[in-house]
Amino acid sequence: QVQLVESGGGLVQAGGSLRLSCAASGRTFSSYAMSWFRQAPGKEREFVARINWSGGSTYYADSVKGRFSISRDNAENTVYLRMNSLKPEDTAVYYCASRNKLTTAPMTSAYGYDYWGQGTQVTVSS
Numbered sequence: 001q002v003q004l005v006e007s008g009g010g011l012v013q014a015g016g017s018l019r020l021s022c023a024a025s026g027r028t029f030s031s032y033a034m035s036w037f038r039q040a041p042g043k044e045r046e047f048v049a050r051i052n053w054s055g056g057s058t059y060y061a062d063s064v065k066g067r068f069s070i071s072r073d074n075a076e077n078t079v080y081l082r083m084n085s086l087k088p089e090d091t092a093v094y095y096c097a098s099r100n101k102l103t104t105a106p107m108t109s110a111y112g113y114d115y116w117g118q119g120t121q122v123t124v125s126s
Contacts, residue, residue, distance in 0.1 A: 002026040002115045004096050009120030012086055016124070020081040022096030022117055030054075030074035033099040036081045037110060038092035038122075047108035048094070049081060059107060064090075086124045093119040 008020040022034070035050040049070040050059045058070050069082040079096055097113035105112030 004117035006117040006120040011123045022079045024077045029077040034079040040092040
């Protein structure tokens with residue numbers, strides 16, 4: 001059974017930083033692209049960042065480009081999201097997700113991911 005467990009969320013002031021972690025088990029982690037999504041209250045889940053299986057290719061939503069950095073450690077079965085210069089509008093529950101290898105959905109679509117973590121809350125105060 002595949003499990004994704006996020007950690008590292010919390011309350012931070014605007015301009016601050018956090019690093020989220022997502023520990024994976026039950027799947028050959030290094031074979032799968034991974035992404036982070038987020039969902040704010042009353043809003044749809046939105047794509048944040050994606051990293052390919054090797055870590056050699058990354059992609060970001062325009063809203064976080066230049067501020068967030070996604071990385072992975074395949075030896076530790078963990079993917080990270082480093083978030084700098086946080087803004088109040090970054091407040092959301094952040095989820096990591098493992099991409100389905102057979103999907104034709106765009107990488108930014110939640111439909112292309114078959115396993116999700118439980119989420120970790122990030123709150124940025126102004």
